[in-house]
Amino acid sequence: MSIDDTRDYMMTNTSHPRRHFLAQSAMSAGSVALAWLLQRDGASANPAKPELEPRTYDTLPKPAHHEPRANAMISLWMQGGPSQVDLFDPKPGMAEYDGQPFPGEIKYDNAAQASSKVFHSPWKFAPRGQCGMELSELLPYTSNIADDICLVRSMHTGVNNHGQSILALQTGRTLSGRPTIGSWLTYGLGCEADNLPAFTALIDPGQLPVLGVENWSNGFLPALYQGTVVRPQEPRILDLTPPAELAGRPQDRALEFLAEINSRHMAERPGQLDLQARIASYELAAKMQTAATEALDLTQETKATQEMYGMHDENATTRDYGARCLLARRLVERGVRFVQVYTQNQLWDHHGGIVKALPAACKKVDQPSAALVTDLKQRGLLDSTVVHWGGEMGRLPVIQNDAGREKIGRDHNTYGFSTWLAGGGFKPGCVYGKTDEWGHHAIENVVNHYDYHATLLHLFGLDHEQLTYKRNNQDQTLTDGQPGQIVEGLLA
Numbered sequence: 001m002s003i004d005d006t007r008d009y010m011m012t013n014t015s016h017p018r019r020h021f022l023a024q025s026a027m028s029a030g031s032v033a034l035a036w037l038l039q040r041d042g043a044s045a046n047p048a049k050p051e052l053e054p055r056t057y058d059t060l061p062k063p064a065h066h067e068p069r070a071n072a073m074i075s076l077w078m079q080g081g082p083s084q085v086d087l088f089d090p091k092p093g094m095a096e097y098d099g100q101p102f103p104g105e106i107k108y109d110n111a112a113q114a115s116s117k118v119f120h121s122p123w124k125f126a127p128r129g130q131c132g133m134e135l136s137e138l139l140p141y142t143s144n145i146a147d148d149i150c151l152v153r154s155m156h157t158g159v160n161n162h163g164q165s166i167l168a169l170q171t172g173r174t175l176s177g178r179p180t181i182g183s184w185l186t187y188g189l190g191c192e193a194d195n196l197p198a199f200t201a202l203i204d205p206g207q208l209p210v211l212g213v214e215n216w217s218n219g220f221l222p223a224l225y226q227g228t229v230v231r232p233q234e235p236r237i238l239d240l241t242p243p244a245e246l247a248g249r250p251q252d253r254a255l256e257f258l259a260e261i262n263s264r265h266m267a268e269r270p271g272q273l274d275l276q277a278r279i280a281s282y283e284l285a286a287k288m289q290t291a292a293t294e295a296l297d298l299t300q301e302t303k304a305t306q307e308m309y310g311m312h313d314e315n316a317t318t319r320d321y322g323a324r325c326l327l328a329r330r331l332v333e334r335g336v337r338f339v340q341v342y343t344q345n346q347l348w349d350h351h352g353g354i355v356k357a358l359p360a361a362c363k364k365v366d367q368p369s370a371a372l373v374t375d376l377k378q379r380g381l382l383d384s385t386v387v388h389w390g391g392e393m394g395r396l397p398v399i400q401n402d403a404g405r406e407k408i409g410r411d412h413n414t415y416g417f418s419t420w421l422a423g424g425g426f427k428p429g430c431v432y433g434k435t436d437e438w439g440h441h442a443i444e445n446v447v448n449h450y451d452y453h454a455t456l457l458h459l460f461g462l463d464h465e466q467l468t469y470k471r472n473n474q475d476q477t478l479t480d481g482q483p484g485q486i487v488e489g490l491l492a
Contacts, residue, residue, distance in 0.1 A: 057222040059191045059198045064461025069425030069492075071192070071460070072332040073185070073386040074339045076325070076369055079209040080162070080348030081393035081417070083410055085439040086358060087136045088418035089153050090125035093437050094118055094397060102398050106440070109160045109412040110351060115399040118438075119410065122355065131429030138362040141370035142420075148373050148382070149389075150426040150490055154433025154442035157393070157414045157449050162210045162349070165392035165414050168449040170215055172478045179219035179469075180227070181453065182338035184478045185460060187225050188467045193335030196292060197228035200331060202324040205232040206344030216340060220471050227340065230327065232320060236296050295330050298323060308375065310367040322368035329375055332385055348391055352401040352409040373422050382423035386459065390419025397438040416442035425459040427492045447487055454484035459491070 098120035108114040129146030164174040171178040182199040191198030201216040216227025310318030376382040394417025395410030416435035434444035454464040468475040
């Protein structure tokens with residue numbers, strides 16, 4: 001079949017509905033791997049400001065609006081809502097009210113199991129590091145990096161359920177269908193690597209987090225800005241290895257032929273974004289066959305490094321999470337822009353059994369999380385890499401499921417919770433914001449999700465109001481009309 005015949009055939013047999021395309025390949029490298037277009041060598045010179053509405057989309061490196069402090073980010077996503085009053089935000093005054101009726105109003109999410117009895121934390125807090133940051137005894141490894149992290153005690157979304165609060169922190173709004181922060185960053189800045197995806201999601205061997213693939217969705221941005229899923233077991237990236245009969249020169253010849261056909265086909269159909277994404281993802285997948293295999297090979301790391309991340313834990317408590325934190329470092333080290341590292345579905349959602357469940361969750365992630373910060377710092381990467389640790393909410397200061405000490409828990413709290421950040425221009429050894437004497441409401445230096453996003457983009461050299469994408473003839477942004485402010489108190 002000639003190229004012309006093949007072109008004619010493809011012109012009449014390439015009508016794939018968007019939903020079918022995305023559903024068919026949502027977990028594969030083919031739909032989510034980020035692309036480098038064939039016309040790379042002919043790209044125009046960089047303008048003074050990034051051109052964010054081109055007719056053709058790619059992940060080539062793009063200039064920022066202003067000098068950036070950060071060029072990569074690793075988000076350690078604690079799905080479910082870690083309890084701030086047990087980990088990061090001590091409230092010693094609650095001790096005298098322990099078990100007594102709460103002297104105020106409480107906003108419950110699960111009213112059926114609600115209780116008004118105060119639940120003072122059973123775990124001790126102490127000053128850590130030279131900065132004197134008070135942290136829980138459940139976080140001994142995080143305590144060792146207190147001087148490197150910026151602890152925000154006044155996070156706020158105000159939407160007291162998992163799904164909407166996840167969307168607020170991941171996409172800027174509480175509605176589905178919007179791009180996540182990783183998609184916005186890769187859209188605005190591209191990627192430093194030409195053989196690895198710009199945006200990856202390292203998922204847990206347990207269940208996917210609440211909302212599943214929406215956590216790394218491209219939303220209304222072109223499909224090539226969707227996150228690439230890296231699985232916890234082999235094959236870590238699906239559909240990456242070619243069949244044996246195509247390996248080597250046969251594959252090269254097939255790809256050269258396909259590139260020629262695709263180039264002609266795309267030139268005749270400008271603006272077909274799904275087509276661009278599919279073509280581009282196939283191109284990247286070919287490049288990734290060597291690069292991704294090398295990047296994901298943890299046997300290249302020393303025994304000492306693996307042990308620092310907890311990968312040789314005899315009880316396997318930290319082994320998996322440690323491996324994914326180490327993979328995250330290896331990926332940003334090779335030019336990947338944004339990496340998410342997920343805990344399993346609802347690991348931190350302690351409506352009941354918190355006395356046993358919270359220490360177990362901390363033991364799983366504490367050592368690897370701290371090791372990541374330490375490792376990046378030792379390699380000279382922390383100054384340019386943001387590390388985020390936190391979930392979509394915190395917990396209430398009262399008992400939920402009042403059925404004995406072994407069964408009690410805490411309900412949702414999105415009105416004042418904690419997260420920490422390190423590197424990339426965030427102020428080290430800093431405690432920012434304050435909740436009331438119960439840890440329920442943020443009352444001082446409140447950081448809303450849109451303030452957090454405006455600050456993040458600023459550190460990456462992007463103005464949150466200038467990073468736009470035209471949709472339905474209107475400019476859309478991550479903060480999208482919300483009063484997002486750069487939180488200067490968080491900046492080094």
